[in-house]
Amino acid sequence: MAEQAGKTSLWRTFHNKFVVEERFMEPAARTALYRTAVVLIGVGALLFIATLVGVLQSNTGPWGPDESIRDWLLSLRSDTLTAVMIFLAVIFGPVALPIIVLVVTVVWGFVAKHAWRPIVLATAMLTGVVTSQIILAIVQRSRPPVELMLFGADYTYSFPSGHVLGACDFLLVTTFLVFSRRKNPTSAVIGFVGAGIGVVLAALSRLYLGYHWLSDAMASVSLSLLILGAVIALDTWRTARIPGERITGELSKADTPAD
Numbered sequence: 001m002a003e004q005a006g007k008t009s010l011w012r013t014f015h016n017k018f019v020v021e022e023r024f025m026e027p028a029a030r031t032a033l034y035r036t037a038v039v040l041i042g043v044g045a046l047l048f049i050a051t052l053v054g055v056l057q058s059n060t061g062p063w064g065p066d067e068s069i070r071d072w073l074l075s076l077r078s079d080t081l082t083a084v085m086i087f088l089a090v091i092f093g094p095v096a097l098p099i100i101v102l103v104v105t106v107v108w109g110f111v112a113k114h115a116w117r118p119i120v121l122a123t124a125m126l127t128g129v130v131t132s133q134i135i136l137a138i139v140q141r142s143r144p145p146v147e148l149m150l151f152g153a154d155y156t157y158s159f160p161s162g163h164v165l166g167a168c169d170f171l172l173v174t175t176f177l178v179f180s181r182r183k184n185p186t187s188a189v190i191g192f193v194g195a196g197i198g199v200v201l202a203a204l205s206r207l208y209l210g211y212h213w214l215s216d217a218m219a220s221v222s223l224s225l226l227i228l229g230a231v232i233a234l235d236t237w238r239t240a241r242i243p244g245e246r247i248t249g250e251l252s253k254a255d256t257p258a259d
Helices: 002-017 027-057 066-076 079-091 096-111 116-139 162-179 185-208 214-239
Strands: 020-024 252-254
Touching: 020 214, 027 116, 027 214, 066 185, 066 214, 079 096, 079 185, 096 116, 096 162, 116 162, 116 214, 162 185, 162 214, 185 214
Parallel strands: 020 252
Antiparallel strands: none
């Protein structure tokens, strides 16, 4: 009997992890979220298309301010700055960042009563990786000259930057998922400012170290805006309710202060 009760309790705990907590908000607030999602998707799509067209027109070579930005960064190189940029590149690289994402999502999934937001974060990150690999294989853009690279030669394709896209997705999506549940708008502004600084640093490290053109980073940021917009739209559709609407489905529950 006790064993059966234990199994029932374990199943209930597992089941509750996948119950989505639906939150109530004013109609104007929900409309603002949808509007923000549409703007992000639109801006991201337009910026990516413009960058892609420019890169293709240049025969996948340097485009626009690519070379001038590269030359400017070359003039700033120093031993200290190079060490800092290498550290940033490692943090946002293909080894450290996936480990960070895995730890954050797993710990968040265990600590939180409901796993909706960690699952959304993991899905957004996976979407970015798959999208990046597909575009890399299609565009096949060469990186800047190997002799300019400061952290080992890399002969893979460069458009878009996987480092920058991963950093953008992780920082921006995590910031939204965390701060969208808080009532204090100031904390959200501070969170997104911090995320923006992280994005700029990730992009600068790749350009400074000689692995990407500016347009590679621009493409990554634009794709990340698309993904962020999609996340906002999905999360709002699944979790945001206005007063008078009912909580939907057996895998849903109303939010409570204790959660």
